[in-house]
Amino acid sequence: MAKEVLGVLCSGRGTDLQSIIDAIAEGKLDAEISVVLTDKPDVMALKRAEKAGIRNVCVNRKEYGDRESFERGLVSELKASGVTLVVLAGFMRILSPYFVHEYSGRIMNIHPALLPSFGGAHAHRDVLAYGVKVSGCTVHFVDEGMDSGPIILQAAVPVLDDDTEETLGARVLEQEHIIYPKAIQLYVEGRLKVEGRHVRIVDR
Numbered sequence: 001m002a003k004e005v006l007g008v009l010c011s012g013r014g015t016d017l018q019s020i021i022d023a024i025a026e027g028k029l030d031a032e033i034s035v036v037l038t039d040k041p042d043v044m045a046l047k048r049a050e051k052a053g054i055r056n057v058c059v060n061r062k063e064y065g066d067r068e069s070f071e072r073g074l075v076s077e078l079k080a081s082g083v084t085l086v087v088l089a090g091f092m093r094i095l096s097p098y099f100v101h102e103y104s105g106r107i108m109n110i111h112p113a114l115l116p117s118f119g120g121a122h123a124h125r126d127v128l129a130y131g132v133k134v135s136g137c138t139v140h141f142v143d144e145g146m147d148s149g150p151i152i153l154q155a156a157v158p159v160l161d162d163d164t165e166e167t168l169g170a171r172v173l174e175q176e177h178i179i180y181p182k183a184i185q186l187y188v189e190g191r192l193k194v195e196g197r198h199v200r201i202v203d204r
């Protein structure tokens with residue numbers, strides 16, 4: 001069977017990307033990353049890809065007038081690299097219906113909270129402000145809404161009284177690095193069956 005070809009989209013430091021690179025190197029994830037794309041220049045994610053010998057390209061959002069032309073730039077890079085699964089790993093932009101249709105059912109995202117609670121760009125801040133006792137992370141398929149697609153895997157962590165965004169973020173990130181490669185491997189194995197909002201994990 002042909003290997004799943006991943007295109008990973010990042011905006012910053014790229015630790016989720018690193019967890020995927022490491023899982024492949026350790027034989028826990030049977031896929032290849034053909035390209036890493038970022039929307040900003042000079043970010044750590046590009047350096048991590050470079051170090052791992054992975055093609056990496058900045059599709060600089062600032063060089064494109066509107067969102068659609070920017071996304072056409074992303075899609076043309078993904079197609080040129082033969083990508084079959086788009087993996088959003090700390091990519092801090094909302095994708096338009098155009099992009100989502102191009103890779104319909106083949107885009108995954110990780111969000112640093114237990115969706116459907118605390119979506120958006122400031123999950124840890126919002127969790128701490130609300131006073132919930134448990135948070136975590138969610139891997140989900142991407143649909144046209146924000147943080148709204150069918151949920152694949154989640155992991156929970158406690159929220160402690162003296163947590164800051166940094167301490168909570170670090171605790172959540174540890175779990176992200178475990179569940180994201182796992183979720184991608186389940187996809188690679190053809191074990192994710194999407195039925196409406198539900199993602200069933202089936203035996204092969």
Ligand code: GAR
Pocket residue numbers: 010011012013014015016017089090091092110111112120121173176
């Ligand atoms: C991660 O916590 C990820 O869940 C979050 O950005 C961080 C990226 O870290 N993503 C979102 O908030 C998406 N809305 P990283 O750059 O070290 O992988």
